Amino acid sequence: MLKFLCGVLLTLGMVMFMVIAPCAQAASVLFLNPGNTREAFWVSYSQFMQAAARDLGMELRIEYSDRNSEITLAQAREALQGPKRPDYLVFVNEQYIAPEILRLAHGSGVKLFIVNNALTPDQMRLLGARPDKYPDWVGSLVPNDEEGGYLMLKELIRLHPPVAPGQSIDLLAFSGLKITPSAQLRERGMRRALAEHPEVHLRQLVYGGWTRERAYEQAKLLFKRYPQTSLVWSANDEMGFGVMRAFEESGGKPGKDALFGTINNSPAALHALLDNRLSVLLGGHFSLGGWALVQLHDYDEGVDISQYGGRDRQIPLLQLIDRAQARQLLAMGASQDFGVDFHKLSAKGRPTSYRYPFSLQTLMH
Incomplete structure (x- = not known):
């Protein structure tokens, strides 16, 4: 009798597991990469995102558009209106395409996250971009581009x-x-x-x-x-x-x-700095996509990311790279996971005073 009961419980347990398992499916993310596989920056950007996705247990797919906005919009249309929709769509407001993607996303159920180029002030005014108007737009993460241009010439x-x-x-x-x-x-x-x-x-x-x-x-x-x-x-x-x-x-x-x-801290640029052919180099923003995945992972886990620094954030990623840092970045790029424990950066369970430590220093600990 005991043996029979154990068998019944085991069978019930397996059935329950089969019912529950799909609920714990990994969050799926599609990144529309505006560059191509010949550009060191966009390749390293994708590699960093892939390292983050592996660490965080997320499903990541990347599609390149070779700097053609029509291709990007076709990819977005398929992702947002086609049969295989991701949970999250990450994209760049390259060539001002964000408003069209926001329009395509309406009613799709796909959450949106913008990286690198956020909505311009003019676009914000035209769209009346409020969180309640675009509930599927989770947030944006951009680097300090203006400061980067300034720092380069000053140096x-x-x-x-x-x-x-x-x-x-x-x-x-x-x-x-x-x-x-x-x-x-x-x-x-x-x-x-x-x-x-x-x-x-x-x-x-x-x-x-x-x-x-x-x-x-x-x-x-x-x-x-x-x-x-x-x-x-x-x-x-x-x-x-x-x-x-x-x-x-x-x-x-x-x-x-x-x-x-x-x-851009591509290997070629880092070597050119070490060889003194380049006198000034700024980098660090290749990590933006990976940092965005940390926030999306938290959002997926029920974290209100707006409480940890705001839903739309600019972070000072672009900074001057010296020769010692160039050597360190070259060594780090050779490591598949970039030496980052992405889980440790999560805001889950932390006080609202916590701020995501997204910086070049976090990479170069």
Whole structure:
């Protein structure tokens, strides 16, 4: 009889497990990556997200759009209106696509999270973007782009040899896409630094579209037009490398005949800093997607993330990277999990005074 009862209980237990198990399914996340698999920044961005998803037990899928907003919107439409909807859609307001994705998401049941480029002030005004109007929009996480652009030029000027009174320093600037908020903000920061240094003369600012080849073609003409250029500001490393190539072809030596500054801690950029070809490098924002997953994991567990620093946050991820940090970042990039325990960053069970410690320092403990 006892044996029979045990068998019945075991069978009941298995049935209950089968009924309960699907409820404990991992949260599914789709990230619409605006870049491509040839861009070191977006690849490292995806890798960091994958490390976070593995650690947090989340299902992550990534789709690239090769900087084509039509592709991104088609991917979003399929995710939000197709048969296989994720629990969460993470995307970038690249080329101002966020309002259209918010519209597509209406009634889909998919929660939205914006990274890197949040809604612009104009978009916020037009949408009347209030949490109650878009209940499926969980939040956003963006870096300090304006400050990044400012810090880069300030450091380039600091490193430049002083000039005699009445003399000027020639600067060339390469921004990303004109219709990308992060490019606009970095450019605004650069102009803020410029206003503090009347001795620096911005000869020309061009839009390299974030790509190496386009910036290379532009730089070939610009170095002929402005042969006295001694400072080069680039909004990302791909463009920075294109400009450096053009400079070398014109007979110049980066780091000696002109100082170059850029953003993104790709392995190539870190090596260029260590080799003194790059004089100024900022990075850290490749981690944004991983930090977003920490917040989505908490949200999925019932945490009110707005109590731990707000639902829409800017975090000071972009910071100057020195050579010791460059070596550390190169070593860390070789580790599959980036050496981060993402669970430890969770706000679950913590007092509301807790703030997510999202920073480059958290990575470089």
